[in-house]
Amino acid sequence: MIWVRIVLWRLVFAVPLLLAVTFGMFALAKASPFDPVRQYLGERAMVTSPEVMARIRANWGLDRPLLEQYTTWLGNLLTGELGESRSLRLPVTQVIAERLGWTLLVVGCALVVMLAAGLAVGTLAAWRRDSWLDRLVTGTAFANEAAPVFWVGLLAIWVFSVTLGWLPAGGLTDAASTAVTLPDLARHLVLPVVVLAFSQSSWLLLFVRESVIGVLREDFVTGARARGLRERTVLLRHALRSALLPFITIMGARVPELVTGAILVESVFSWPGVAGTTIKAALAVDFPLLAALTLLATLAVVAGNLLADLAYTVADPRVRVLGVS
Amino acid sequence: MRRRSALFGAIVLMLSACSAPAEGPSAAAQDTVVLGLGAEPDSLNPVLGYSVDGGSLMFDGLVRRTPDLKLQPALAESLPEVTGEEVRFTLRQGVTFHDGRPLTGADVVHTYEQVLDPANNSPVRGDYAAIEKVESPDPRTVVFHLRHPYAPILQRATLGIVPDKSDLSADPIGTGPYAFVSWTKGDKLTLRANDRYWGGRPAIESLVLAYTTDDNARATRMAAGEFTATELPPKAVARFRDQPGLTVHEVPSADYRGVMFPLEQPVTGDLAVRKALGLAVDRGAMVAAILAGAGEPAYGPIAPGTDWHNPAVTGSAAPDRAKAIATLEAAGWKAGQDGIRVKDGTAARFTLMYPAGDSLRKELALAVASDAKRIGIDVRPAGLDWDAIDQRMAEDALIMGWGSPYDPDYTNYELFHSAYAGQGYFNPGRYRDPEVDRLLERGRAAADPAARKQVYDRVQQRISDDAVWLYLVYLKHTYVVRGEWSGLTPGVEAHEHATGGLLGTVVNWKPAP
Numbered sequence: 001m002i003w004v005r006i007v008l009w010r011l012v013f014a015v016p017l018l019l020a021v022t023f024g025m026f027a028l029a030k031a032s033p034f035d036p037v038r039q040y041l042g043e044r045a046m047v048t049s050p051e052v053m054a055r056i057r058a059n060w061g062l063d064r065p066l067l068e069q070y071t072t073w074l075g076n077l078l079t080g081e082l083g084e085s086r087s088l089r090l091p092v093t094q095v096i097a098e099r100l101g102w103t104l105l106v107v108g109c110a111l112v113v114m115l116a117a118g119l120a121v122g123t124l125a126a127w128r129r130d131s132w133l134d135r136l137v138t139g140t141a142f143a144n145e146a147a148p149v150f151w152v153g154l155l156a157i158w159v160f161s162v163t164l165g166w167l168p169a170g171g172l173t174d175a176a177s178t179a180v181t182l183p184d185l186a187r188h189l190v191l192p193v194v195v196l197a198f199s200q201s202s203w204l205l206l207f208v209r210e211s212v213i214g215v216l217r218e219d220f221v222t223g224a225r226a227r228g229l230r231e232r233t234v235l236l237r238h239a240l241r242s243a244l245l246p247f248i249t250i251m252g253a254r255v256p257e258l259v260t261g262a263i264l265v266e267s268v269f270s271w272p273g274v275a276g277t278t279i280k281a282a283l284a285v286d287f288p289l290l291a292a293l294t295l296l297a298t299l300a301v302v303a304g305n306l307l308a309d310l311a312y313t314v315a316d317p318r319v320r321v322l323g324v325s
Numbered sequence: 326m327r328r329r330s331a332l333f334g335a336i337v338l339m340l341s342a343c344s345a346p347a348e349g350p351s352a353a354a355q356d357t358v359v360l361g362l363g364a365e366p367d368s369l370n371p372v373l374g375y376s377v378d379g380g381s382l383m384f385d386g387l388v389r390r391t392p393d394l395k396l397q398p399a400l401a402e403s404l405p406e407v408t409g410e411e412v413r414f415t416l417r418q419g420v421t422f423h424d425g426r427p428l429t430g431a432d433v434v435h436t437y438e439q440v441l442d443p444a445n446n447s448p449v450r451g452d453y454a455a456i457e458k459v460e461s462p463d464p465r466t467v468v469f470h471l472r473h474p475y476a477p478i479l480q481r482a483t484l485g486i487v488p489d490k491s492d493l494s495a496d497p498i499g500t501g502p503y504a505f506v507s508w509t510k511g512d513k514l515t516l517r518a519n520d521r522y523w524g525g526r527p528a529i530e531s532l533v534l535a536y537t538t539d540d541n542a543r544a545t546r547m548a549a550g551e552f553t554a555t556e557l558p559p560k561a562v563a564r565f566r567d568q569p570g571l572t573v574h575e576v577p578s579a580d581y582r583g584v585m586f587p588l589e590q591p592v593t594g595d596l597a598v599r600k601a602l603g604l605a606v607d608r609g610a611m612v613a614a615i616l617a618g619a620g621e622p623a624y625g626p627i628a629p630g631t632d633w634h635n636p637a638v639t640g641s642a643a644p645d646r647a648k649a650i651a652t653l654e655a656a657g658w659k660a661g662q663d664g665i666r667v668k669d670g671t672a673a674r675f676t677l678m679y680p681a682g683d684s685l686r687k688e689l690a691l692a693v694a695s696d697a698k699r700i701g702i703d704v705r706p707a708g709l710d711w712d713a714i715d716q717r718m719a720e721d722a723l724i725m726g727w728g729s730p731y732d733p734d735y736t737n738y739e740l741f742h743s744a745y746a747g748q749g750y751f752n753p754g755r756y757r758d759p760e761v762d763r764l765l766e767r768g769r770a771a772a773d774p775a776a777r778k779q780v781y782d783r784v785q786q787r788i789s790d791d792a793v794w795l796y797l798v799y800l801k802h803t804y805v806v807r808g809e810w811s812g813l814t815p816g817v818e819a820h821e822h823a824t825g826g827l828l829g830t831v832v833n834w835k836p837a838p
Binding site for chain 2: 032034035038040041042043044046047048049050051052053055056059060087088089090091094098161162165169170171172202270272276278282
């Protein structure tokens with residue numbers, strides 16, 4: 001029943017964290033020089049009388065003190081009321097319900113692609129250590145680690161959509177299609193998924209390579225080789241398996257980067273997911289939506305770390321988490 | 326999990342089958358038209374400001390505009406008389422909403438009440454401030470009760486009518502030529518022709534409005550054959566000129582850019598300085614260089630090409646520096662040591678603000694500054710955020726843009742009436758002139774178009790005499806259209822293009838034989 005205790009501990013820690021994050025966001029938004037009412041009105045702000053603007057401000061409670069705005073929001077949150085998104089003119093719950101699926105699809109596919117590719121290429125590089133292949137792989141990985149995600153995305157669009165014309169540059173489906181069909185969706189999914197997977201896989205690949213190299217030096221591997229086991233068996237059954245353990249923890253710790261990556265990728269590829277909406281909400285000072293999305297992102301990070309810890313305790317019972325053994 | 330793996334299979338297949346570029350929709354049947362638009366509406370509800378000036382495709386107002394800006398009855402049977410404080414509309418018979426419900430006066434009352442209800446935060450509520458209440462004494466009659474006689478009320482009656490009892494987040498249901506199918510926010514809006522449209526079914530069966538904010542991305546998608554037509558900035562249409570099967574349209578607009586002067590400051594408050602600047606700026610060069618030729622010189626707030634324009638208010642596209650310098654000299658602005666003119670110890674120097682993110686306004690500000698330098702006036706451009714600009718509009722000049730082709734009362738009342746001096750973006754220069762106040766009030770209340778025309782001609786003349794603003798350019802909107810269409814009629818366009826100005830005429834498009 002160790003994992004029950006871990007989960008409970010985590011929950012105890014997660015509550016103040018979520019409070020701090022959301023309050024911090026409120027304070028930042030309050031300090032932001034952007035006027036939510038002007039953003040809401042857009043071009044109409046120019047032809048809207050100050051009286052109408054003041055009324056909208058009052059309707060949203062923006063003229064109230066910060067703490068009061070925050071407690072009101074928190075109270076509504078506890079009753080499951082997330083308010084109205086100002087930039088999308090829809091209830092926040094509806095916005096998230098409509099878009100979360102698309103984000104999970106991209107992130108899920110990207111995770112699978114990145115795990116498979118990272119493990120395979122990393123192991124390969126370790127096995128052929130110091131060859132030209134290994135150098136190419138590690139070099140690319142380091143360069144990629146330094147390159148911003150949106151830049152990689154734009155580069156991919158330029159190469160595969162503009163120059164070669166192989167894949168669509170963005171959107172969920174072709175402009176002329178009236179329904180979401182699987183082949184159409186799949187074609188539009190390729191670039192965002194590959195770019196997100198590629199941008200997140202550098203550290204994974206380098207980590208796998210290091211671990212496998214380390215394990216390959218271990219006595220039991222040398223023994224296995226001496227017993228005449230096939231190279232493939234040695235690699236997969238022995239080396240990779242021991243290397244995977246620390247990897248699970250690292251995976252959990254990388255969730256924040258995955259979240260940021262998803263935000264940027266969705267924006268670049270005009271993907272109608274929830275992550276790309278974060279940027280829109282921030283630019284439009286769309287408070288209710290931004291608060292909900294911040295909460296969601298924080299929850300994702302907390303949950304990612306928790307899952308990693310749980311997986312680790314399952315994989316290796318000797319591990320102590322937060323003093324709970 | 327099975328779906329996921331199926332998807333992966335599909336992706337792998339796609340990757341291996343991607344050697345041939347996909348056929349664009351241009352190869353598809355002629356019954357689908359894809360319009361590439363830049364600005365996506367936040368909401369499809371007319372109550373929340375969706376396409377209030379018509380062209381919304383899904384909704385009809387009581388009246389509508391032809392491309393040459395004449396009003397026509399739409400949901401109203403005929404154009405009512407507008408005199409005094411009561412306007413009575415008789416509704417067209419046999420009109421139904423997309424869901425089959427018949428249109429009655431209750432729908433109209435509901436629509437206007439929703440706009441006027443402060444709790445709904447309607448961005449267009451201020452436009453309807455003249456309406457006290459709307460009543461429907463019987464299902465075929467709607468009566469507007471006005472707070473004061475307001476001639477432009479018919480122009481405002483283009484507001485799309487939504488069904489009674491519908492709320493703000495309801496699916497868009499109107500009476501218009503197209504019915505709503507689906508909307509993927511940030512991607513596209515799909516519409517289908519309304520078979521029961523009272524004005525006759527449109528020729529194009531299916532319509533897709535694809536939203537892409539980025540101009541370059543839109544140009545790329547147009548070139549790739551994804552769009553039937555798109556709107557692009559003047560500099561981006563160059564590559565589409567003289568291409569077979571493509572037509573570039575340049576459409577005049579009422580959208581002007583100019584310099585707003587704070588009139589209570591020593592330099593910009595001096596009429597001679599303002600007049601000299603009006604003579605010294607090279608509007609022709611601005612149109613040619615900054616707008617890539619897609620524009621016209623501007624001399625006043627009402628666009629040439631509209632009925633209300635006063636042709637007597639004009640100027641020269643080329644600068645007249647000699648006259649500008651003579652004007653300054655006569656007013657006592659003498660050349661100082663550093664080439665900047667001085668009068669009574671005050672240097673001819675002021676800051677010209679522009680919103681930092683707007684490259685067009687930035688280029689105009691720089692052009693004004695370099696033209697002003699040549700007559701000894703030191704203009705210092707400052708790119709700021711709107712929130713910073715707000716605080717300084719009483720002290721510093723600003724590049725602003727307005728303009729509506731519909732009615733001369735629109736925005737001009739707020740821009741030049743002393744009652745609005747210093748009210749946000751309305752009359753930030755604090756222009757106060759009793760004669761102009763009287764004229765604006767009379768123009769708003771007068772019912773007779775000829776009398777109104779006289780009033781607004783005089784208003785334009787007064788504003789030009791006082792050089793309240795320095796008008797620089799009128800923009801032209803540029804479009805690229807694929808294929809031959811009849812019914813594509815350009816007219817003078819407004820600043821906002823909800824359905825994309827010219828592209829909003831898609832209802833009347835028919836494939837040319």
